[in-house]
Amino acid sequence: MIPQSLRLKAENHVDSGALRDDLARLVSYPTASTTDEGRVALKAYLDDVLTPMLTELGCTVTEHPNPDPSGGPFLLGTRIESPELPTMLCYGHADVVDGHSGRWSDGRDPWTLTVDGDRWYGRGTADNKGQHLINLTALRLLLTETGSLGFNLKFLFETGEEIGSPGLAEFAAAHREALRADVLIASDGPRLDAATPTLFLGSRGGLNFELDVDLRPGAYHSGNWGGVLRNPATTLAGAITTLVDGHGRILIPGLLPPGLPDPVRTALSGIAVANSPGDPAPDEGWGDQDLTAAERLYGWNTLEVLGIGAADVDHPVNAIPGRARAALQLRYVSGTDVGAAERALTEHLAAHGYPMVGVRVTSEFPASRTEIDGPWPRWAHGVLEEATGEPVAVLPNIGGSLPNSVFTDLLGIPTLWLPHSYPGCLQHAPDEHLLAPIAREGLVLATALFHALAGKASR
Template sequence: MLSEQIRRKAEYYVDSGDFSDELARMVAFRTESATPDGRVAVKAYLDDVLAPALTDLGCTVTEHANPDPSGGPFLVGTRVESPDLPTVLCYGHADVVEGLGDRWSHGRDPWRLTVEGDRWYGRGTADNKGQHLVNLTALRLLLAEHGELGFNLTMLFETGEEIGSPGFAEFAAAHRELLAADLLLASDGPRLDAATPTLFLGSRGALGIELDVDLRSDSYHSGNWGGLLRNPATTLAGAVSSLVDGHGRVRVPGLLPPELPDEIREALAGVRVATGPGDPVPDDGWGEAGLTPAERLYGWNTLEVLALGSADVDRPVNAIPGRARAVLQLRYVAGTDVDSAERIITEHLAEHGYPMVGVRITGRFAASRTDVDGPWPRWARTVLEEATGGNVAVLPNIGGSLPNFVFTDVLGLPALWLPHSYPGCLQHAPDEHLLAPIAREGIVLAAALFDAVGHPTADRPLPASGRKDLR
């Protein structure tokens, strides 16, 4: 069990202002991976912030070029205490989305930490600088207390997560020995809600889909040609409704998972979503029938229309447009076969009378998750419940997407994600913020997990897969 001394030091680090001071320095680096200036800032963040932090943990630090020129470098810190000890791989990302500085409220600046009560505003506070600072802090406290961690540590930072992690899978495949570990322990994404410590085991995938009804180069007078010329906007509306109906139910069997496994249903039993102040209320009758909101969000697929347009909605003219387009996104769980999605959608549309609709897959983020009944999730849940003295939500995956497949599918690791944010944090939007109580509790929870790896006991041993001498 985590000592009271470490727990008090973890909480004091937040209460004293030391954590927010350190976070303020991190936020000041404008590490937007989508801009040229941001990429310069990313390199400075690696050199001036993360590399020294890893060196202070006794890590050997190396920087690696990205095999994909559209992505940024990778930073790896390794601390080897003994080849007989288990190895923990930690992950974080140094990049952030666009600052959107002109849209933040009350004069807040995305590149300056603004403390207002329990909310710390700034770009990256929740995604992901505040989260990897929580874990770095927990490791520092344990090292100061024990003089050792009791396990080998590899910390990996990528710099392009917000632009789809280009080159990450290729880098991991080429550096399997460097990244070899017994488990991944990382932090990103949100908790179930602000008050509930959460462990999640993977992420849904995302598939970008573009529909294009390009029928003619010109627009024709609706009075003279209406009823004679096919309207691309009407056609597009019908095509979309054949894929997902007006109540959010996916109508293409090939875009759905084969089933909702019993173990996933059991894991989500009693899980309530959208319970935080300010959260929108889930709409009755929306989404797959017969599933709970938690099952729809964490255990099933959704097809969302992200954008749809034809002509100029703000200044329409009396003419039949020549073209209409829509952008859709399939959020899908592990077990869904999306390799043939373009063919499946094209054939479905043709069968429903829409062969003139062009279909293009614009991007893909793979779905993956660790077995919810596996030994590492059961072990972690026990540790976290002991540390909190209360309930811990264990989710099979989050609703969003992360590069979890790199760890589970490429590196073959069990993945444990301990998030230090919450659904209302406004990540990717103006006024992104981290909650001080979550950071305070997060350091304790992270320290408890790290300490349990490094100092197993007879009544709380590590899973056998975490002992290299038993392989």
């Protein structure tokens, strides 16, 4: 159990405004990884902010070049207290998305922390500066309180998560020993909702692909040629409905997971989806109705049409278009075999009378998860419930994506993600914010988890 003195220090660090002031400094660095200016700010953020914070924790800090020229450098802080102690790897990303200056409410500047009640506005407050700041602060509080961490620490920062983590897998493969650890504890993504402390163990993957019905170079008059020439838009609509029906149910078995494991089903029982004010209400009858909303979101696959078009919808003419295209995405859970997805889609469409529909996979990010009934998740769940005195939601993965597979599949490390944000935080959009009550509770929970890891090591 977290000592009362340590809990009070964590709570006071937020109540006093110290955490908010620290976050204001972090937000002031416009570290967008999509711009030249942002990449300059990222270098300054590593040098001026993260390196001193890691050094204060007694870490040896090294900066490493990215093996992928499209990505930025990596920063690794390492503190080894004893080879006999367990080693925890932490992770965070220093980059943010574009600030969307001029689009924030009430004239807010994305690079200036603005407080409005419990909301702390600014780019990166939720994704990911606020989250890694909370964990760095929890480690500092523990070290100050006890004089040691009681475990070995490795803290990895990347600078390109928002552009797909280029080079992260290659870097990890080349630095296996430097990153070797018993467990990863990190923070990113949202809680289940604002009120529910959450632990998640991985992320869904994504397979993006394009359907292209390119029948002829030009359009032909619909009166003169209707009923004779195949309409590519009609063809495209029909092809899509052989993959996913009008109620969101996937119809091609090869795009489904092998099943819903019993431990996942048990963990998701009683989980309520869209439980925060302002969340959209789940649509009745959408998706596989043999599954609960939580099972569909966290334990199953979905196939979404992200964009579709033919000709000029805003200014149509009386002509049959020559081409129609759609962008689709399969969000999939661990265990789904997507290795032959392009071929399976092509063969499926041909078998259903649509050989003229081209299929092209455009991008993919893998799904991964730590086993939900494994020893590390059970340990963390118990620690967090004891610390908060409330039920803690344990999710097999979040609905979105993170580079979790680098840690689970490449490095073989069990992963525990303790998010300090919530679904309504508006990350990646104007008015991104961190909720002060979540930051306060999150700092207590992170401190409790790190303190318990030291206790686990001493037993």
